[in-house]
Amino acid sequence: MPHADRAPDARAVSPIIEKWGVFILAVISAGMLLVALNNIDLWAPDEPRYAQVAREMAQGEEYILLRVNGEKYADKPPLYFWLVILCSKITGGINEVSVRMPSALAGVGVVLLTFALGKKLFGARAGFLAGLVLLSNVYFIIISRSAHMDLPLTLIVMLMIYAFYHAWERGACLWWTWPLFFFLGALGVMMKGPVGFLLPVMACLLFSLLRRDWRAWHWSAALGAVVFAAILSAWLLLLWQRGGDEHLRETLLGQNIGRVAGEASHDRPVAYFLGVFPGIFMPWSPLFVLALAAAFSRGWGKEKAAAAILLPAVWFAVVFVFFTAIPSKRTLYMLPLFPAAALLVGRLLDSLISGGASRRAEAFSKWLMALPLGIVALLSMIGLLVLAWFQFRGDEQTMVFIETVKRNYGAVIIFSVTLCMLGTTGASAALRKRWPGAVTAMILMGLTLGFATVFIFSPMGNNQKSARVFSEKLNETVGESEVAWYGDLREGVIYYSGRRFRVLAEAEDVAEYFSGKSARARYCAMREKYYPRIKKACREKDIDISEPIVRERVGGKTLILLKRQW
Template sequence: MGFFKSKRFYFAILLSLGTLIFLFQLGGRDLWEPDETRYAVVARDMRENGNWILPHLNGKVYAEKPPLFFWLVNLSVFFFGVDNELTNRLPSALAGLITVLVTSYLGKSFFNAQVGFISGLVLCTCIFFPLLSRWMMLDSILTLFFLLALSYLYRGLEEEENRRKHYLLAGFFIGLGVLTKGPIAYLPIPIVLIFTFLQKKFKSFWCTDLLWGFLLSMGIILIWWIPACFAGGKDYINWILFKQVVGTYIEGGKHFHPKPLSFYFIRFPIEFFPWIVFLPSAFIIGLKTNRMRKEFLFLSIWFIFIFIFFTLSKGKKDNYLLPLYPASAMMVGVLWDSESQLAKKPKGFIIGLILLTLFFFIGMVVFLSGILQTLYPSIVEYRTFGIYLLSYLTIGSFFSLLLFVWKKKWPSFILLIITFTIFHLHLSYAIPPKLNPQRSMKYFSERILKRMKPGDEIKTYWFKSNGLIYYTKKSYIEEIETPDRFKEVFYSPQKVFIVIFRKMFEKLKSEVGVEMEPIDQAKVGHWEYILISNH
């Protein structure tokens, strides 16, 4: 029985379960608008046009993100020899899987091996972290670098003899984080700074060794940033250095996803399901337990700082909070650890499991009543899928509650893990066939390509579609912006296919005075498109 409590067993289970959740059917869903297709087009442009230092999108400099993510995507494409949904998403999914393993290691380092094991299971079965990691997004990679940097800063603080080495490693991962998503990767430093201030260890942290780590991070950044600024010029420097950072945090604006102050207070509890119901108990009891107060204080500062920082930002997206998920998972891991003193107080567990069961049961009743279908007719086609999903979530939560009441806490926890593993596999298997036709430009693009002959061109009128660029395999698609330019293209001898929003079609006909008839149409998301041709 010793093997089943060994570190090797824990690692094997986490690796197997994580691989299943993060990689199952990873390429089974098309790349969806807007982010996935945009990143795929930028990565492909790097390969085809050699823009390795300065990313480009549809013929223009793409200054919104540094290049490391696109380098990793291209490494995946080169390794497998094919550009498809799987190879484009693989770096993000692998980063998510590695983050689970690193979180488990940190949980073991802070507390014990079992806490680490539970923490890894919690992270890879909560709703949002695995789902986002399976998208072609930068945030799971940034979260991995953030986690590694923060862990080495903490180790450097605790281990004086290896402090310089740990701070240099922290600087290395901060540098990689900046090359992934910008200066936000420096957030581990203020987190540890606040912790050292409260622990009265400020001098141990703020030392020459930390300066060396900071200089290493800057050196890594400058290796890319200097040639990028030479290539991009003054406008690129202004955007990447000021507009992208200040715009997101202070200015807000349409491009930077403005949301109200309450945004994360609503979204995070939903996205950290089912484990959110145990997080308050973990917070309260953890900080009261003397033998682990220091470690819990560190996790609490980590969580609170990230949450407040992005809550105060005018620009908000769900994925911005991803770096606090490992801290949340470790706190819940301590609460569920059977060796912990926290396990002797079952009230928080029972309340959490009751809330979880009631939530899914009420959801199933509402779904069966038809209220949601009346309010949102578009979900009628998902009725069977929704009932099936809510049924096994309700049953799994209910029996987990019963097992806990019968003092079988470990089987209760394992049942929750199994239930939400099924949930993730179910989504990965069932969602792509249902949503691909509605969310993907692939089908419309393929129909357009069937109409085109060698030498024909495709353009858009008054909108950009990265999905159209990616799935038609074009390196550039002109966006026509004026009626005069439209007439010039329409009356050219070259055969041209033009994609336009349906709502603009009649208006365009009256503006240019040209008789046009749609030859194809499609609806992707909320947008309806029409295809026309000049010949």
């Protein structure tokens, strides 16, 4: 029997949302997240690395021990790469589409599950709006269309929390609920390490503790623990058999526990996410703060202690505090809390549209919606003026800018005009408290920004971020000759060149490599900043090397190719 303090949705909701809401979200999600996944190349650092791991996994038919450039790779568990290979059966090989498809499909799943959970917590309209909040967030769109493990992880975390809340809401637990929960937890560990299990478990424990209600915790949790241990033990045993003690230790300690203990990379200040989250959750982050206040402040909501409010709040807090506490921090780590934030914002938007929000909440919402909409309208108008000014000036410096955008000049104009209109009409609606119009304008503004980012601006910067051009020039120059690599290896060059590189760790190793006699010319690729060091080491051994014969900018780094011919 449902708990009495769950907030029922007594407000009138459009039958279209009730009946077709999930279908509408599925269509929009598929259009934004799945269409033309190959419109840009794989961008460093993560995408080409994951593509190369999956390629070497498929070529060697070795699905447990991961490799890059023939060397053991212990940074990540194998599940994402298995999904890439599975998708490659549909796409015809390891390519941009197959590498990104697991993340894109997970993005669609997260949106639909947000709707389902929002409908259960707050009603159909709130769930529908929560799904649209995610889809109108530019960062969510970008990451969904990129090869990252964080959205599949987010989907697994959501499924675990949904299963737990379903059992809690019933007041009883089916025997298979906890085995399913722990099975998903094992998948989470195999997707991105222990965090895939710890986050939902901590959220569910804290929720039960604050509610002082442990009825959902059932004896079948012991059976679930057996399932969890069996799956992970099988994987780790196979990994130990193929990689040995050292590789197993590196996988478990170096890249998983090591990140929590601060022994891995990406160290950031403690307050890093306090500055990051508001930026990546725009345009909804100001309303999220208000949504929290409206949910828990006296007089701003009728469900101060309700489980429906508590669940996403606890979920958000656990993820945020956990990643704030560990030294290793990346912006991507915030993705598992996006659905929780979207649910709270969706509830606030629903209360505004239905007339259930307090006057204070309406007063704050008016400005928190009007300001970003007005700023976007103003920036769009300024952008149109700047484009016109550049077009008529015609000097050499400004023509470089025109050359960059001229292929999409019409699309940029349409984009700017659309944003200007949405910002103006939306800000006006918000100031007059016409909430359906203001909310619609906010959502359409986010969708427009996401569409333009994906299909206009990202392709414009593709050549600067992709290793394809450098790799093609390298292959054309080198032919069948061996190529060495000095310094930090660029997986994008490995992937797009389709070759393995002999990795040299020291400048003296490069000089030694160039000093060897060979019937063919010898080549070495590296970042340009290392060139003076290599030139000095070669000069000390009376070795003449060429000036860089290939030079390209890749992802903010300049790569070069050196040659020695006898």
